[in-house]
Amino acid sequence: METLKIIGAVITLMGSIALLLGALGLVRMPDLYNRIQTGTKASTFGTMLTLFGLVFIFPGWTGKLIILILFVGISNPVSSHVLARNAYRAGVPLTGKTTVDRLAEDMEKKNVEPKNDAQ
Amino acid sequence: MILLLITIVLGVVMLIAALIAVYNKDMKTAIIAAGLTSLFASVLYVLLAAPDVALTEASIGSGLTTLIFFYVYNKIRRNNAQE
Amino acid sequence: MLRNSLILLVLLGFAAAVFPLVHSYEAKDTLTGVAEHYANYGKEEVGAANLVSAVVVTYRGFDTLGEVTILFLASAVIGLFLKVSETHTKDSRSVFFKSTEILVTASRLLVPMIMLLGAYIFINGHLTPGGGFQGGAVIASAFALLLLSRPQKQFSHKLISVIESISGITFVFIGLLGILLAGGFLDNHIFAMGKFGTLLSAGAIPIIYILIGLKVGSELTGIVRNLKESQKVG
Amino acid sequence: MVNTILTISVVLILLSILLSLYRFIKGPNTADRVIAFDVMTIASIGLIGLIAYFDNRIVYLDVAVVYGLLSFIGVIVVAKFLEKSL
Amino acid sequence: MQLFSIEYISLVVGFLILLIGIWGILTRKNILKMVIGFSLFDTGTHIIIVALGYVRNKTAPILDQANLQTNTAQKIVDPVPQALVLTAIVIGLGVTALMLVYAMKLHNEKKTLNIEKYNDLKW
Amino acid sequence: MNIKNIGISFLILFGFWLLLNGTFSTPVIVTGLIVSLIIPMWFCARCDVFADMRLTPKAFFYTFIYLFVFGFELVKSNLDVTRRVISPKLPINPGIVKVKTKLKSKMARLILANSITLTPGTFTLAIEKKYLYVHWIDVQDKDVEAATKDIVQKFEKYLEVIYG
Structure with a gap:
């Protein structure tokens, strides 16, 4: 029983390390899109792991923890996708290291709905 | 003991967020910072053993208030752009 | 500069007035007075596991009635203000843009779930944290998500006001029933008390919370809907 | 043992909140601030879970569920506002 | 009096946020900023009231465990301030929404949000 | 339906x-x-989120395989994030590439976009009819076909079976 709890605690610790790395990436990365990359991946995975570790410690909490894990897993990628897309269309610049930008090329050619500057 | 550490850190974060909300020139940032203050206030309510209040603050104080602020600010921005 | 220092002075005066309250604060060890009564006898008298719900709905039911009234007035005044300003809606151009496909699909998936969460919060108000106000706010957030993901969608103002009126009237009616059948206004003993800690317990509290939840939810949804309608260029 | 490990993870989560706060203060434009806000709320969900462990009450998890839902809506509001399509 | 305890720190933080809110209301010239100051003021007051109801080392007033159901007054925090704050938060939302809609109407009339331009009733 | x-x-x-x-x-x-x-x-009287879900035993079996593959990719992506964040030189080579998908069902496209967002080094920036624009932290292929092979196909072959 005690071993199971320690396994859960270690999983939780790994989750919080992932969260810390995500926040570190948020500070270090050069532009918005790279920040969203690290921020979203690491924070989603970190929170899921933190909550999953608690399942081992309190088996009676499993239902609510599963709901939380599913909810974070569905909603967080969607919200960061919406944020990145709308920031791109609002004209937030990419970093100078960027090698290729197919979306801008297609916006020029009007294959994609152009940027929104109607008022 | 660890709960005390959480309280101190949350208190510092809330005070910084409140100062940003009052002093930042950019209105969008100010509104988001006010939402941040409410959000951490709700964690503080969980620490103070008041989950009911925490639920209310999380759903109303930070969710709906931010939404209403942004609707109104958007309308004002549109009116300004029309001039 | 003079103005700022005057304000600072006012603020310092205020701080000096409130400071003794903070400074002379003594930590308590046990509950005293009315709180002790609520804690010790709340289980027998009201039967709700969540004592905050017991205080909100039964012991201080009149406060709740007043609160619902204030919220109703605020919602009505906001509706009135935004209605008057829409003088030329006919030729006004709608500037809503389509959302990304991912957001539309995700909102179709998530809105029913958020609705169910709101329903869970107000149905279980007497057992778990939450209650009518929180559940109503969560339901209003679900409608806000619907409006954000599909701005072109219209939903009827009539249905909102019908739900609001019916739940408000029933709330007052149950309160009056308390005078006739039990000890006083909003007394919850008009139904059987049930076993402590199960879903069907605490007499009328679940019913009252469902009504408050529907009423608050429709009021807040009305506010959000009115604000969204006012976004048109006019 | 379990307590010690979980205390360390609380400290790590608090550190990540402070790092995101740095990005929130500095962030060159609003979108950077919103992503910092998002990371802070998601970290707070884990923090509430751990507070529930330390107090040993399941009822605190309800707060975390509502929290998860509302950070989602907040981010979408600001994103739509940035694109001028609210 | 113990300086480093959860309730005392919360009390001080709530008090400082309240002062920051009042400072914002009094010094800012933009009406929306004043509304933000009002909402901070609200948050600070709520934190103070909840912190006053906290009792050290006690748990939330929800009796879902069997050991909480006897001798309850020795085991839980004060439920009354929590109920009052719950009411106050909802009313705060109504008031904030009303103030924001007023701000919107004022901007429609004068095309500015600067409070110093609104001097029609000044004497 | x-x-x-x-x-x-x-x-x-x-x-x-x-x-x-x-x-x-x-x-x-x-x-x-x-x-x-x-x-x-x-x-949900008119919405069609679940309308093209297949309810055959094969689809259920593929759902489990999909979850397994996805979990593996999730762990791999976090190791990748760790490597990039910790190394002092920040080894990044970002860019936006265009990939193609054959999926028609809305739900499947949502799951595909979310999976891409959570897997190593990529996230969905925009989705337009049959193309996805993906921000890639370390661009290896600028060509549409090759990038599709790298990013999309490991998920698409399962989702094609589960949804129509």
Whole structure:
């Protein structure tokens, strides 16, 4: 029983390390899109792991923890996708290291709905 | 003991967020910072053993208030752009 | 500069007035007075596991009635203000843009779930944290998500006001029933008390919370809907 | 043992909140601030879970569920506002 | 009096946020900023009231465990301030929404949000 | 199609309700049945989220394989993030590439976009008809076909079976 709890605690610790790395990436990365990359991946995975570790410690909490894990897993990628897309269309610049930008090329050619500057 | 550490850190974060909300020139940032203050206030309510209040603050104080602020600010921005 | 220092002075005066309250604060060890009564006898008298719900709905039911009234007035005044300003809606151009496909699909998936969460919060108000106000706010957030993901969608103002009126009237009616059948206004003993800690317990509290939840939810949804309608260029 | 490990993870989560706060203060434009806000709320969900462990009450998890839902809506509001399509 | 305890720190933080809110209301010239100051003021007051109801080392007033159901007054925090704050938060939302809609109407009339331009009733 | 849609929504919501409550007494189940019937009838009368889900045994089997593959990719992506964040020189080579998908069903496209967002080094920036624009932290192929092979196909072959 005690071993199971320690396994859960270690999983939780790994989750919080992932969260810390995500926040570190948020500070270090050069532009918005790279920040969203690290921020979203690491924070989603970190929170899921933190909550999953608690399942081992309190088996009676499993239902609510599963709901939380599913909810974070569905909603967080969607919200960061919406944020990145709308920031791109609002004209937030990419970093100078960027090698290729197919979306801008297609916006020029009007294959994609152009940027929104109607008022 | 660890709960005390959480309280101190949350208190510092809330005070910084409140100062940003009052002093930042950019209105969008100010509104988001006010939402941040409410959000951490709700964690503080969980620490103070008041989950009911925490639920209310999380759903109303930070969710709906931010939404209403942004609707109104958007309308004002549109009116300004029309001039 | 003079103005700022005057304000600072006012603020310092205020701080000096409130400071003794903070400074002379003594930590308590046990509950005293009315709180002790609520804690010790709340289980027998009201039967709700969540004592905050017991205080909100039964012991201080009149406060709740007043609160619902204030919220109703605020919602009505906001509706009135935004209605008057829409003088030329006919030729006004709608500037809503389509959302990304991912957001539309995700909102179709998530809105029913958020609705169910709101329903869970107000149905279980007497057992778990939450209650009518929180559940109503969560339901209003679900409608806000619907409006954000599909701005072109219209939903009827009539249905909102019908739900609001019916739940408000029933709330007052149950309160009056308390005078006739039990000890006083909003007394919850008009139904059987049930076993402590199960879903069907605490007499009328679940019913009252469902009504408050529907009423608050429709009021807040009305506010959000009115604000969204006012976004048109006019 | 379990307590010690979980205390360390609380400290790590608090550190990540402070790092995101740095990005929130500095962030060159609003979108950077919103992503910092998002990371802070998601970290707070884990923090509430751990507070529930330390107090040993399941009822605190309800707060975390509502929290998860509302950070989602907040981010979408600001994103739509940035694109001028609210 | 113990300086480093959860309730005392919360009390001080709530008090400082309240002062920051009042400072914002009094010094800012933009009406929306004043509304933000009002909402901070609200948050600070709520934190103070909840912190006053906290009792050290006690748990939330929800009796879902069997050991909480006897001798309850020795085991839980004060439920009354929590109920009052719950009411106050909802009313705060109504008031904030009303103030924001007023701000919107004022901007429609004068095309500015600067409070110093609104001097029609000044004497 | 409508009955199937409401049915699947009902099952999901009812499961959600039981997980939230954590008990199985009769009043809880009856209330859950009522609530989770009302909400889909009111909101999902016309929506088509679950309409093209296949309910064959093969689809269920592929769902499990998909979850397994996805979990593996999730762990790999976090190791990748760790490597990039910790190394002092920040080894990044970002860019936006265009990939192609064959999926038609809306739900499948949502799951595909979310999976891409959570897997190593990529996230969905925009989605337009049959193309996805993906921000890649370390661009290896600028060509549409090659990038599709790298990013999309490991998920697409399972999702094609689960959804039409």
